[in-house]
Amino acid sequence: MTDNLSLKAPPIDALTRQIKYHYRKKDKFIEYLVDFLSQPDAEKSVCKPCIKRWGLMPHVDIPDEEKQSVALWMFKNFR
Ligand code: HEM
Numbered sequence: 001m002t003d004n005l006s007l008k009a010p011p012i013d014a015l016t017r018q019i020k021y022h023y024r025k026k027d028k029f030i031e032y033l034v035d036f037l038s039q040p041d042a043e044k045s046v047c048k049p050c051i052k053r054w055g056l057m058p059h060v061d062i063p064d065e066e067k068q069s070v071a072l073w074m075f076k077n078f079r
Contacts, residue, residue, distance in 0.1 A: 010050045016078035033071035
């Protein structure tokens with residue numbers, strides 16, 4: 001069993017819940033995520049404690065279409 005102290009980044013289910021709290025609608029959820037992946041920014045963060053704990057994540061260098069796919073997958077598969 002892994003304990004939560006050894007996590008290197010926030011768990012995806014917790015992140016999805018947090019994003020949905022701020023961006024309830026699918027379109028807004030995707031818009032937030034595509035933007036954050038392109039240019040992570042503490043000001044736009046939906047989890048300030050995450051940034052305190054781990055530091056800001058690196059930007060994810062994949063095409064926007066793939067960012068949209070990941071975002072839609074998260075929206076559909078986690079509550
Ligand atoms: C498609 C890939 C990825 C997705 C969808 C993703 C998604 C996210 C999201 C939504 C957050 C919360 C952002 C916020 O603060 O509002 C986050 C945080 C974080 N991610 Fe990622 N991430 C990805 C890749 C990565 C990679 C490659 C790393 C490290 C090598 C990483 C490390 C972190 C860390 C340390 C945090 C907490 C600090 C922060 O919020 O910036 N992530 N991630």
